[in-house]
Amino acid sequence: MPGLKAIFKKELISVMKEKTIVLAILIQLLIASFSSVILIGLMSYYDPESIGQNSALHLTAGVVGESPLSGYLRDAGIAVVQYDSTGEAQAAMSAGRIDFIAALSPAEGGIENMQLYLPASDSRSTVITMMIKDPLSKYENYLREQNGIHVQYTSLKGRQSTTYEFLYTLIVPMLMFFPAFISGSMIIDSLSEEVENKTMDTLMASPVSLNAVLFGKVGAAIFLAIIQCVMWALLLALNRLYIQNVVLVLLLALIITAFVTFGSGLISMYFKDRERSQFVYSILIMAAAGASLFFNPSPISLMARLAMGEAHVGILDVALFTLPLIVLIAVFFLASRRLLAMKA
């Protein structure tokens, strides 16, 4: 198609020229990058193990009574001072020598009632509670064994996976698919503006074929989305969060973006006015995102597995998604003129 390149360039330049849009993209990138960093930071904040590992927080426990709990506390990196009575321990706590007190009384009928004295400050006692959860659980398992109950799989260690899963199953797919959402919205604005300003009629009469114009516009939007995805990958890498299979991840993002943009193009050509198209588009996007959670293969879970470096997904899984895309592009190509000629 001659002229396609010219339209692509023109559209890209017009988008770039409009400083506000570039600025908006920058703002969005900035804010979103902050929010992702904040969320990741928060997750590790709430992740008790990483608090123990990352923070220079050194806790000292006062333990009243003999029990294996002292050993479990030491294993968790908490210093232990033994006291004979709760009173002594409390004096030490008020003097600031220890951070909290675990007062144990001899088990009665297999039940151990323990008293935990925490500081008044909410934030501090929250951190303490999080840090001693693991030693307490170990002690609980010990008592269970004493009661004749065997708890299985206690030897498992591993690394806390919450942050890891959160990052790859939520943040990465979100970052990679969000630009697609914006591109779709942009195409609707751009096409419905042309229709509403009646400039589409002029374009249709020009020597450049209609599809060249449309494909140029869609191409520019897809291009912008992919640029954003690449920026995301770089930004994450700067935060030392690496996406595996980068090429495949970007390829999948490209396919989904193309699907969304061509789809939104069809929607705006059908409805012709901005408000209705945007509305239908938003509803469809939300429905599609929701439905894809139940789908298999779902682009979201495929994205997550690719980015994680899961060994059982590869180019073939990605290629599968080109089939619906090809169908959609064909429909777009064949139906564009008729759709636009139709009365709204």
Place this chain on the structure above:
Amino acid sequence: MLGKDIYYIGVSPGGPSIDDSRFHVQVLDYADGVKMLNSRSIDLYLYNETAITRNDDRSRYAEGALKQYLTKAETTRMIVDYDINQSFPLRVEVIKGTSPAATPAATSIAATPTPAPSVDTSSAVLQQISEAQNGSSTKFKAEFVSDNEIIVPSLMTSPMPLSQVVLAFLYVVPMLFMGIFFNSSFMEEKTNRKLNILMSAPVTPLDIISGKMLPYVGFSLVVVVILTLILGGDVLLALAIFLPVILFIFSIYLIVSLVYRTFKDQTFFSMAAITFVTGYLVLPALLTGINNVSYISPLTLAVQMYRGESFGISEYLLSTVPMYLVFGLSLFVGTRIFNEEYLMSFGPLYRKVGDALYLAIDRAHPYISIGLLGLFAIPIVFMVQMIIAILSLIIPVSMPTMVYLAILLALCVIVEEVAKSAGIATLLENKKVASTKMLIGLAAASALGFFIGEKLLLYVSLSVVSNVVLIEALGSAGLLIIPLVAHFVFTSTVCLATQKLGVKYYPLAIFAGSILHFLYNFVILAQQMGMV
């Protein structure tokens, strides 16, 4: 569940059945399991009760995830198969805030061992079991360690206030939608030139703006009431918390729809506004109970309401006053820029903002206007600096503290300098500053307004937020000690530089003023920290 088949694991025959979509499970004998593990076909092999892993991250995360799943499964087995007195033998009674005064009494209690209140703790265990089974998150009750609570280690829930934050966010979503509807309707009237007809009618801009806004605000309030009734909260309290949020959201959308002409711009800025508002409101609320900086967001108050906790009037003021002020400011600016020429003109963001500032200034009383502008810039400056402060709390720091603080301070300083001088710069641009003497006078007015605003703000915020490094730094170096004179010097530097170089070089002038301001702050801060 988002992650589907993200871990491939093998279990030995007779191993546990794993009912979690994250895991793709194969039953393998030992030889196959180890072979597949080494060829990276599986991430972990569970041989009887032990996990065999590779020495890489994926394998370790898989083990962590499996551990989490199996621990939960074991707890369920404990509940189902055994008597709770056997299977939940450890009950921890939490006693908080032992004051020194209480010590003697406690000593006497400790001398005679307390008889175990076994009936009491068993009922607590039963209650926590039923919560664990039914999902306590649906009840939105206090998850934090409250006074004298019984903890059962394996039934203990994470203290993340996520459920309440989600709940509070539930209020914000319809508000954002209302804001978008308001924005769309405003934009449509603007592009259809219906507003022009209204402008020629004998009504004031304030009438038009508030008249257009009122139905949407009213409907948002109705939504708040309905949601609160459904969720069983305190309606009056909820209204007091969410009214400023609603006004804040609408002020942003009002400005977006007044400043922008094309739908393209407007779509983008609406999106940027949504991310900004969501981030500003939701992220601090996640820190509820952990750090007092969370009080910059009114959602924190809502989270506390749903946790049955109370908050003081100063917390309420800190989180809501900036929002009320931003609303007032945007309403004022909105009425000033409400003329055909401004509404219909195109231009980049800085141009539109500059024009808006220029229109907001009363040219007959430049000194008072500039002073008030400095004063009312405070809530906006506060919000921006708070965002920087939150980031300082959360971004994992790997650089030296001093460098890190310096970067934060530099950002805050630039924000302040822009806020103080932007109004004067627009006056310069429009040739409304007759002499250098007048320029200095304006700089003094702006510095004075800003100074007063700062002190007022400090009065509220220092009582609530005191444990953030940056706040302390600002409090000790910038906000508290920087006297009026220093503000005046920095602002006049910026203004004079702008006058001499021309408005084109305004960013350069800001840079110059910021360097001075920064050096001053940094020296004082360094002295405070005993490093110079």
